[in-house]
Amino acid sequence: MGKYVVKLGGSVLADEVSIERASSWIKGLLEKGNKVVVVVSALKGVTDELLRSSQRLHPDAPPEMLDEILAMGERTSARLFTLALRRQGVDSVLIDPASPHWPIITNNQHLDATPLLETCRQKVSEGLAKLVEQGKVPVVCGYVGLTIDGKITTMGRGGSDTTAVVLANCLDADEVILVKDVSGVYSTDPRKDSEAEVLEVLTAEEVFRLSKGGAKVIHSKALLFLHPRGKIRIGSLDTLETTGTLILGSEIPRLNVVVDDTNITMVTIIGESMGEPSKIAAAVKSVESAGGKLAAASVEEESLILYLRGDGEIVEKLHDYFVQNRLGKAVSHFPNLSLIKIYGAMLELVPGVIFKAVQPLATQGVNLFGVLTISSSIRIFVSTKDVEKAVNLIKKNLSEYMTQET
Structure with missing residues (x-):
């Protein structure tokens, strides 16, 4: 026996037949003694069509x-799925923004709203949790929220996933089950590579990096x-019993600002067509052969900038390799830099x-030696003599996003 929040994606709710199949699967989950909350996306293609029609008008x-x-897409699919469950003999309850038990409260950012977790937690304890304990199966509109003053919001692409994870958090559920039309998370796109494999286990941080990429x-x-x-389990109705991907929760900072390294050297190599793969590969190889460590790199048509960890003791070797082999015209370096890293799930919000x-760095006279966005982080290079001042200025300007609730 367990408590599950099951999210059904639009690809799983394509038509009446697929809705009936999904409702039968939910009934099977209940017959094993589990408590279930269902979150539904709009039927396949409905949201896109509503958006196109709106934009044309x-x-x-x-x-x-x-x-x-x-x-309206999710509000319609929730009603249809509630009907399908009732036909299966399941005591299902429609939960949409008009319901007194509505649990998802968001900020005021229309079209890309963010749930207010602690407010949602209170709403869940007052309504949804009691329905679950009574043995009922709430069917909740995914993607949709309400502001504190009662206005409809939506949470952007993938918003139904967010609905399900928020509810699982508030209900202390054993797992979120994301039912999709794929067998799980693949090592690469299976449509482009026949050797792609389903990954059995990932951490939330690993998935976060994949999704940002x-x-x-x-x-x-x-x-x-x-x-x-x-925990989040991803798979299809056919595979969830045997395979699928399990995502294990891990600490993902909302937003953090840290000093990653206080001994960075910026090396600039100038030449023609520096973005050619062969020259980038040569730079990486020369750094490796000289025993250096690469913190980051930036490529332009006529220059290649390497940020190396250390005092720049390998600059001479880089010069000899590139200039003597006519891969570049000249090499210069700037030592005594520090790397500031900004990272966390709030970045995109x-x-x-x-x-x-x-x-604030420009305002206070702190020179920048590079700003790079890499995967799920922003990396800023400043002089080491200015790093403490820079970190304090950045933290002060981003402080409102480093709090628990926005």
């Missing part, structure tokens, strides 16, 4: 009105709300985060 439609329209696994915003002891980080 009014290209500059107000976000508040778009939220009202887009929410473009993998369509789970929306990175959802991972912000996964309890460190929480902070509008203009790079500007907010560097703006």
Whole structure:
């Protein structure tokens, strides 16, 4: 026996036949003595069609009105799925924004709202949790939220994943089960590589990095709300019993600012066509053969910039390798730099985060020797003599995003 939040994606709810199949699967889960909350996406293609129709009718439609329209997809599918469960003899309860038990309260960011976790927790304890304990099966509209003053919001692409993870957190559920049309999380895109394999176990941090890199696994915003002891299982109705991918909760900072290294040397190699793969490979090989460690790199048409950990003792070797082999014209270096790293799940939720980080540095006369966005982090290079001042300025400007609730 366990407590599960099951999210059914639009690809699983394509038509009446697939809805009936999914409802039968939920009934099977209940017959094993489990308690279940169902979160539904809109039926396949409905959200896209609603958005296209809205944009054709009014290209500059107000976000508040778009939220009202887009929410209709999930509000409809929740009603249909509630009917399908009732036909199976399941005591299901429709939960949409008009319900007194509605649990998802968000900020006011229309079209990309973020749940207010502690407010959601209170709402869940007052309503949804009691329904679950009574043996009922709530069917909740995914993707949709309400502001504190009662306005409809939506949570952006993948918003139903966020709904499910928030509810699991608030209910202290054993697992979130994300039912999709794939067998799990693959090592690469199976449509492009026949050798792709389903990964059995990943940490939330690993999935966060994959999603920030473009993998369509789970929306990175959802991972912000996964309890460190929480679990997410991803698979299809056919594979969840035997395979699928298990994601284990891990600490993902909302937003953190740290000094990664106080002994960085910036090396600039100038030449022609420095972005050619052969020259990039040569740079990496020469750094490796000289015993150096690469912290980051930036490539332009006529220059290659390497940020090396250490005092730049290998610069001479780099010069000899590139200039003597006519791979570049000249090499220069700038030592005594520090690397400041900004990372965390809130990065994508902070509008203009790079500007907010560097703006106070410019105002206070702190020179920048590079700003790079790499995977799920922002890396800023400053003189080591300015690093403490820079970190304090960045933290002060981003402090509101480093709190628990936004």
